[in-house]
Every structure is written in C-alpha cells, then in structure tokens.
Amino acid sequence: MSLPTNIKDDFPVLQQSFHGKSVVYLDSGNTSQKPQAVINAMSRYYEADNANVHRGSYELAVRATAALEDARAKVARFINAPSTSEVVFTKNATESLNLLARSWGGANLRAGDAVVISEMEHHANIVPWHMLVAELGIELRWIPVDDRGHLDLTDLDRLLDGAKLLSVTAMSNVLGTLNDIPRLAKAAHDAGALLAVDASQYVPHVATDVQAMGADFVVFTGHKMLGPMGIGVFWSRAEILEAMPPFLGGGEMILQVTKEGFTTNEIPWKFEAGTPMVAEAVGLGAAIDYLNELGMDNVRKHEVELTAYAMRKLTETHGDRITIHGPSEPSERGGVLSFVYTGSGGEIHPHDIAQVLDQAGVCVRAGHHCAKPLMTVLGANATSRASLYVYNDESDIDQLAAALTAADDMFSF
Amino acid sequence: MNGLEDLYREIILDHYRTPRNRGELETPPAVRADGFNPLCGDEIVVYIDVDDAGVISDVAIGGQGCSISQSSASMMSAAIKGKTVSTARDLIVAFKGLMSIHETDIGGDGSESGGEAGSDIDMSFDNTDDMALGDLEALKGVVKFPVRIKCATLSWNTLAEALEEASPIQ
Incomplete structure (x- = not known):
C-alpha cells in the first residue's frame, strides 16, 4: 500500500x-496544507451545528457539544490515550508546553529543582523553562547534540540526577532527528523524573502511541497534521492531570463559583477555560479521519x-x-x-x-x-x-x- | 527568474560580493551599535568614528546576513563616510522613505533588545527631498518584496543607534 x-x-x-x-x-x-475534507467539515459545523458547548439544552447545543467531544475521542484513539478525559485541547503546542510549565511546573518545581531539555528543542520547549528559571530559580540542563545530529546521551544519567522533569522533542524540526523516546522515558523514570514529549513534528508523520512511548506528557498541534490553526493537544495521564492545578481561570473550567472561591471542573475541562475552538476541533477530527484513511x-x-x-x-x-x-x-x-x-x-x-x-x-x-x-x-x-x-x-x-x-x-x- | 532582477540589481550584488568598509574600529574612540533581525538571525555591527566637527571620519561594518542586508550596509557605509552626523541622519530618513512606511508597519527592528528602534525615526520627508541617495536607489526594488524590507533597513536602524550614542540629538 x-x-x-x-x-x-x-x-x-x-x-x-x-x-x-x-x-x-x-x-x-x-504548517501543513489542508485537505478539502477538513475545510468542508469546518464549514459544515458552522452551517449546521454551531452553538456554544456544555451549556445549552437545545438541539444545536447538544450537536455542538457532541462535535467537540467526538473530536476529542478521535484524538484519544489516534494517539492511543487510555482515556478521552486525558486529552486537553489548547490553542497550539506552545500553549500546551506553557500549560505544563505553569500548571505542573508551578505546583511541583521549587528553587534549585532541575528540568532537563535538549539542544535541539524548539523555542516553545525552551522559553517557558527560562521563564521558570527567572521566576522560581529552577535549574535548566541541556542534553547536547552530536555531530551526526543525534542527542548525545553519554552524560544522560548525570544530567537526570535529581531532575524533576525531562522535556524533549520526539522529532527535531530542524534536523529531522527521531529521538528514542522509550529509552528517554526509562532513563527519566529511573531517575525519578517525569518525561514530557514535544511531538509536534512526530504525530503528523508517525503512528503515535503515548502509552508505548512511556511518556507522562505529550503535546502537539493540529495545524501541522492537516488540521486547522488554533487547536493543539495536551495529553497526560489522568492521575497527573487530577493533581495539577488549573491553568487559565474562567468559565467552563469550574464546577462552582462563590464570592469566596471556586472549585474546578473534572478533567479535561478543568484545563479548558472559556469557549473552546469547536470548529477547529471538528477540523482536527476530520484531519485525523483523513490520515487514518491514508x-x-x-x-x-x-x-x-x-x-x-x-x-x-x-x-x-x-x-x-x-x-x-x-x-x-x-x-x-x-x-x-x-x-x-x-x-x-x-x-x-x-x-x-x-x-x-x-x-x-x-x-x-x-x-x-x-x-x-x-x-x-x-x-x-x-x-x-x-x-x-x-x-x-x-x-x-x-x-x-x-x-x-x-x-x-x-x-x- | 523574471522579477528577481528588480531585487538583485547588479550594483547590489557587487556590494554583496565586495563589501565596502568591512571590519572593526577600536572602541573608544569609535562607537559601536549592534543590529539584529530576530526573523532570520541576521546581525549587523556598525562602528562609527565622529570627530569634533561632527563629521563621520571613519566607518566599519561587521556581522553577517543575506545579500540585501549586506549590500545595504555596504552602500550605507560608503554614503556616510566623511559626511556630517546631521547629513547621515537625513540620509536615514531619505532611505527609510525609499523603503516606504511599510517598514514600520511590519515591525522594523534594528535594536539588539528587540525594541522599537524603527519607530523612533522621523518618517517625514522634510528637508530630504533633494537628498541624493545615489547607488542606494538600486535598493528601491526591495519594496516589491515586503519581507526583505527589514533586511534592507537593518543597517540603517543600527546606524541610527550608533549616531545617537556618538552624538545624541539635543
């Protein structure tokens, strides 16, 4: 075939x-180009199903909500996530990495804690950590790149010693290098660290199984995989997501709001403040259908x-x-x-x-x-x-x- | 390759291949300013020596970049050497006029800090109508290729910073 x-x-x-x-x-x-099927799916959503989600009791709102959640289920199956509730929609991979740094990092990192990244990262997997260096005083460590364009893992154990998180790309956007994620997952876990994977260049091109990767966080964006701009994905295991504080605050992410405070919604909606990008989710779902057909x-x-x-x-x-x-x-x-x-x-x-x-x-x-x-x-x-x-x-x-x-x-x- | 001739005029390629005033000057007495295009990583270093009479007695250009940024810097260095600070400032205005106001629209930036160096340059054409741009007119074709305008103006924004350091506007 x-x-x-x-x-x-x-x-x-x-x-x-x-x-x-x-x-x-x-x-x-x-960014990738979009097949007609994606463009049509988004047009059809606006022509036939548009309403705000998770709050209307009328037929249109039910359809819009189903459109959003169906797309989430398609994403979950596409990356072999154990549960649809582990798939958080964001604006793009950059926002997903900022969610990671702000929410998980803010709750779990303290001055002196180390985060390990690599020299082949996109700025989206560098700058959020630089910001935590400035704000929390974390330490940022770098896995070097060798002459052949691979990660030099000679000193990996030393770099991971005492680290809380390893955050690396699955595929370099400059070199094309595919990194050995299962190996990095094992090394991170052996050192007591979690593994985050920037899979923005990987998910569009290679069958992705977040469980086989052994990762704790996987982020990617829709627009590089035939989907529209404006939708990204943040995946993590349910128990990690449950323990993380919310990212952005507002509607949709709450269960209860009083003058004294608020309680958060269930995952994944806990991380999705405000009206979400429903048409973009539908477009991403159509892109996944298209890729699955190929x-x-x-x-x-x-x-x-x-x-x-x-x-x-x-x-x-x-x-x-x-x-x-x-x-x-x-x-x-x-x-x-x-x-x-x-x-x-x-x-x-x-x-x-x-x-x-x-x-x-x-x-x-x-x-x-x-x-x-x-x-x-x-x-x-x-x-x-x-x-x-x-x-x-x-x-x-x-x-x-x-x-x-x-x-x-x-x-x- | 129709259309490219407007951009890559022979005189531009000549300055690219044989850049004038390439090098460094000792600071002090010279002043140095660094320009940076965050879009493509181009870097321009401008050194100028301004004497007591307010004349740019020497100029040197460092850094690296594309043919447009390099040739623009080379032509600029030739145009300002031996001229007064005031004339150089008029040339900046005239050149940026040649590049049209698009440059500020798309976020012209000659500063190392990624600030707004492009915005503090007076874009009015007062007193510059008769400013002779000479070879620099060859860069006019750049305007047809909007993404390259920042390449052409990088050295000029950097020069503006160097002039400000050497001889602040009162």
Missing part, C-alpha cells in the same frame, strides 16, 4: 500557481522513501555545494531537510535561496526555525529548510533541485 497518486487533488491550496509556476509546497514542518504506516513509508529520494537527488545534483544537516540515514529521521548551500561565490544566504526558489514556485523556510540554541550548535545563523508531507512527490524534489541551480547561477561569481 502506498499513498494515492492523485493526492494533491485533495488540497485546494496546491492547485494554484505563483509567478507562473505550480506551487511546490515544501514547508509542512512549519494509514499512518503508509504516511511514514512515503516519507522515508521521499526523504531518501530527496537526499539522493540533492546530493547528485549539487554535490559538495549542499550540506544537509541531521542524520544521513532516512529511516532515522523525518522528512525535514535543513541545508546550507555553498555556491561558487561562497555560502548563499538562506534568505536569498528562499527568494530565488519562490520565483520558481518553491516554498521553503529560511531562518533559525525557532531553534536558536541549535543554530548555535550547528554554527549557522540560519538555514534553508525543505519539509515534506503526504502531498509531496518526486517531482516536487526535482523542482527544488532545479531551483537551487538557479540560485547558484544568480549568486555565483
């Missing part, structure tokens, strides 16, 4: 041309094959001029290709590459990819990044390779 050859037809954005060229979208690590094993297989093709094609076409960061073995990585291009006139700046590629309709990201500490490790201020997803094929890679030749021509001297 493989992905349908006409899959691009499902994505309206990909039917367009820019500068006279069919769009070649290679920025899915940033089959996540097929999604991953397609990605490994296309990543292998891309690495081969780019290297064949551009030789030593192109340096692709991260693991060289496609099976050890996701379809994220960060590269530096050195033409005959020296390194071509990623902004200039992205500009020339844009004229060929090729969309790549140039910059630090919200991972500045990793950029420092790589010795780069910026890289170009092509990131793949289900709708990409070999012709997209061929156009990328050809557009890079145009960039080389423009900046050679």
Whole structure:
C-alpha cells in the first residue's frame, strides 16, 4: 500500500500557481496544507451545528457539544490515550508546553529543582523553562547534540540526577532527528523524573502511541497534521492531570463559583477555560479521519522513501555545494531537510535561496526555525529548510533541485 | 527568474560580493551599535568614528546576513563616510522613505533588545527631498518584496543607534 497518486487533488491550496509556476509546497514542518475534507467539515459545523458547548439544552447545543467531544475521542484513539478525559485541547503546542510549565511546573518545581531539555528543542520547549528559571530559580540542563545530529546521551544519567522533569522533542524540526523516546522515558523514570514529549513534528508523520512511548506528557498541534490553526493537544495521564492545578481561570473550567472561591471542573475541562475552538476541533477530527484513511504506516513509508529520494537527488545534483544537516540515514529521521548551500561565490544566504526558489514556485523556510540554541550548535545563523508531507512527490524534489541551480547561477561569481 | 532582477540589481550584488568598509574600529574612540533581525538571525555591527566637527571620519561594518542586508550596509557605509552626523541622519530618513512606511508597519527592528528602534525615526520627508541617495536607489526594488524590507533597513536602524550614542540629538 502506498499513498494515492492523485493526492494533491485533495488540497485546494496546491492547485494554484505563483509567478507562473505550480506551487511546490515544501514547508509542512512549519504548517501543513489542508485537505478539502477538513475545510468542508469546518464549514459544515458552522452551517449546521454551531452553538456554544456544555451549556445549552437545545438541539444545536447538544450537536455542538457532541462535535467537540467526538473530536476529542478521535484524538484519544489516534494517539492511543487510555482515556478521552486525558486529552486537553489548547490553542497550539506552545500553549500546551506553557500549560505544563505553569500548571505542573508551578505546583511541583521549587528553587534549585532541575528540568532537563535538549539542544535541539524548539523555542516553545525552551522559553517557558527560562521563564521558570527567572521566576522560581529552577535549574535548566541541556542534553547536547552530536555531530551526526543525534542527542548525545553519554552524560544522560548525570544530567537526570535529581531532575524533576525531562522535556524533549520526539522529532527535531530542524534536523529531522527521531529521538528514542522509550529509552528517554526509562532513563527519566529511573531517575525519578517525569518525561514530557514535544511531538509536534512526530504525530503528523508517525503512528503515535503515548502509552508505548512511556511518556507522562505529550503535546502537539493540529495545524501541522492537516488540521486547522488554533487547536493543539495536551495529553497526560489522568492521575497527573487530577493533581495539577488549573491553568487559565474562567468559565467552563469550574464546577462552582462563590464570592469566596471556586472549585474546578473534572478533567479535561478543568484545563479548558472559556469557549473552546469547536470548529477547529471538528477540523482536527476530520484531519485525523483523513490520515487514518491514508494509514499512518503508509504516511511514514512515503516519507522515508521521499526523504531518501530527496537526499539522493540533492546530493547528485549539487554535490559538495549542499550540506544537509541531521542524520544521513532516512529511516532515522523525518522528512525535514535543513541545508546550507555553498555556491561558487561562497555560502548563499538562506534568505536569498528562499527568494530565488519562490520565483520558481518553491516554498521553503529560511531562518533559525525557532531553534536558536541549535543554530548555535550547528554554527549557522540560519538555514534553508525543505519539509515534506503526504502531498509531496518526486517531482516536487526535482523542482527544488532545479531551483537551487538557479540560485547558484544568480549568486555565483 | 523574471522579477528577481528588480531585487538583485547588479550594483547590489557587487556590494554583496565586495563589501565596502568591512571590519572593526577600536572602541573608544569609535562607537559601536549592534543590529539584529530576530526573523532570520541576521546581525549587523556598525562602528562609527565622529570627530569634533561632527563629521563621520571613519566607518566599519561587521556581522553577517543575506545579500540585501549586506549590500545595504555596504552602500550605507560608503554614503556616510566623511559626511556630517546631521547629513547621515537625513540620509536615514531619505532611505527609510525609499523603503516606504511599510517598514514600520511590519515591525522594523534594528535594536539588539528587540525594541522599537524603527519607530523612533522621523518618517517625514522634510528637508530630504533633494537628498541624493545615489547607488542606494538600486535598493528601491526591495519594496516589491515586503519581507526583505527589514533586511534592507537593518543597517540603517543600527546606524541610527550608533549616531545617537556618538552624538545624541539635543
């Protein structure tokens, strides 16, 4: 089984041309495009089912509430969560990590307590901890990245000694590196720490089982997995969620409010203050249906094959001029290709590459990819990044390779 | 590649390939300002030496970045060397006028702290209509590519900071 050859037809954005060229979208690590099924599901929700949730007694409100909770159940099944009540909806993965830092961290971390992260984290899994360093005086420790783009776990036991939490990415958004989460879970638990996993780049691409991961917290976002922007997920085990204090306060997250105080709602609603993003939840549910129909094993297989093709094609076409960061073995990585291009006139700046590629309709990201500490490790201020997803094929890679030749021509001297 | 010629004019590529006044100056007597584009990580360091007569006697540019930010910095250094602080300030206004007001709209930022250096520059065109921009006119095409405007203005925002340190506006 493989992905349908006409899959691009499902994505309206990909039917367009820019500068006279069919769009070649290679920025899915940033955000994915949306299939018509997702767009339709969200429109249908607003056309047929819209009302506020968990409070109306009329038919529409019942339907809206069911739409939200059905989506939650789809998410729970998609990541093999033991219970739907463990799936908390947030705005995005960044909010999920802030929920973790503020709620769990605020209740469980004290001055001198250590949180361990890695050098390949996105800023979303760095800055909330920096904020706790400033506010609570926690200690932030870093797992280094080695020359091959893997985590260097040589000193892991020492780093975890006395730590309360290990928070790492399942897949690097710059290097594509897939980290060994079960191994990290065991090491964290052996040291008496909990494990949080930033699975934003992982859930869209690899069949995810939060129980098999052995994680205590898993966060991801909907918009990188064919769903809409504005919905993310925070998963944790029920007993942890029960013990955590609420995050944001307001309607929806309470059972009782008096002049003296309040009591919190049951999980997961305890963490969902205010009117939630129902249409976005419906869209995420439709995205999950779409991915399930493709089959996540097929999604991953397609990605490994296309990543292998891309690495081969780019290297064949551009030789030593192109340096692709991260693991060289496609099976050890996701379809994220960060590269530096050195033409005959020296390194071509990623902004200039992205500009020339844009004229060929090729969309790549140039910059630090919200991972500045990793950029420092790589010795780069910026890289170009092509990131793949289900709708990409070999012709997209061929156009990328050809557009890079145009960039080389423009900046050679 | 139609359209790119407007952005990558030959004179821009020339300044990119052969940047003028590249280097460092000793501080003091020179002053140094650091500019930073948080979007792409580009960094510009501007050194200026201002003599007692208020003339920029020497200038040096450090840092690294894309062709637009580097060539803009190079052209800027050539344009201000030997000019008075007051003339340099007029040039900043004229150049930012060339880049249009979009720059402030999209959050121009030349400060290391991520502050609002772009907003404290007078965007009026008073007294600058006849300011000769010379080679700098070649950067006009950047306006067609809005995300690159910050690249072009980075060095100028940084220069404004250096001028303020060397010779504060009374």
